[in-house]
Amino acid sequence: MIRISSQQIFTGGINRLQELNSSLNQTQEQISTGKRVNRPSDDPVAAARILKLDQELSRIETYQRNAGLAENRLQQEESALAGSVDVIQRIRELTVQAGNGSLSANDRKSISSEMKERIGQLANVANTRDASGEYIFSGFQGSTAAFGKDASGSWVYQGDEGQRVLEIDDGVTVPISDHGKGIYSSIPAAVFAEGDPGNAAAARIDGIQVVENGAFSAVSPDDITITVDTTAGTISAVNSRTGDPLTVTPATYTSGEPFEVAGVEATITDAGDGDEFTLRAGEKQSVFATIENLIDGLDNIDKSSPGGQAAYDDLIAASLQNLDNAQETIVQKQTELGGRLNAVDSTKSFLEDSSVYSEDIRSQLRDVDYAEAISTLSFQSFVLQAAQQSFAQVSQLSLFDRL
Secondary structure: OOOOOHHHHHHHHHHHHHHHHHHHHHHHHHHHHOEOOOOHHHOHHHHHHHHHHHHHHHHHHHHHHHHHHHHHHHHHHHHHHHHHHHHHHHHHHHHHHHOOOOOOHHHHHHHHHHHHHHHHHHHHHHOOEOOOOOEOOOOOOOOOOOEEEOOOOOEEEOOOOOOOEEEEEOOEEEEOOOOHHHHHHOEEOOOEEEEOOOOOOOOEEEEEEEOOHHHHHHHOOOOEEEEEEOOOOEEEEEEOOOOOEEOEEOOEOOOOOEEEEOOEEEEEEOOOOOOEEEEEOOOEEOHHHHHHHHHHHHHHOOOOOOOHHHHHHHHHHHHHHHHHHHHHHHHHHHHHHHHHHHHHHHHHHHHHHHHHHHHHHHHHHHEOOHHHHHHHHHHHHHHHHHHHHHHHHHOOOOHHHHO
């Protein structure tokens, strides 16, 4: 027979009441916070998994912010490029209009005036800023305007060739900027020709245009050197870099008559014996310089002077080609931006799915089931109340009651 003292009865009863009360308080806390695990001791295994899921969700949230920022920057750049295409298209329309032979000098000056406004508009678009005030086409030099005027009043690129990238997921980066030099300044130029300084004073080459792209591409970007032999009455041409001879059709020189070499058609007039001309096939041009040269020609070329009409026609033809090249370069960049935006959109969808999945798992581990918790609370309250009443009865038992 085991003897149980009154002290043991009291101690055991109080300990049991404390345990029941602690369980009741824990259930009440779970209901009030909505969380099944409020501290690691509630469920150590679940608490460790919840901590990892919290870290994963924090990582996903950071990448989602980056993806949103990348999308905004790319959309802003896309909008700026679309604006540039519109401006260049309007300048091209004015150039076509300027090529009308019936226009007077005043008409050409009127066209020139609008072009001056348009080139300023194009510069404003190229100097677009993002939400933080940085110029989006300046590379890493975000605080410097992409394009500004130099001492001569010409528009020049002022940034660098840096490209910013942003990480939008583990190991996934996307470029969020493009430097203005590649978009507006380093554009393939139309083929043009230069005469040797030692040529006859009246000698000139004009009417230059690419008539066969395949033959031209086989030589470009190498220059072509053309030599006139008036004694033999022939024209010869070589690749300026390699010295390889190129076929000239027709090879007979006739002043003012067109000929073709490497897919380029040209006309040489009033050449002297041994005069040389160079066709520049691999040059780059700035769309701003193209427009500035066009404006200068509209204002200053005298079409009534010897060779003035030919120079004017060459200017219009070369300008149209350069403007087309500028538009093509920008459209290619727009296509590239579309691919980046698709990549960002796909990553955003993946991150959203990952976030939903991780949230669901964390909720299963951490969040309380209210129906079950309320039922448990009711049961615990009943047990605690019964234990309190039982303890009250047991605590009154004493030998002194039998005396």
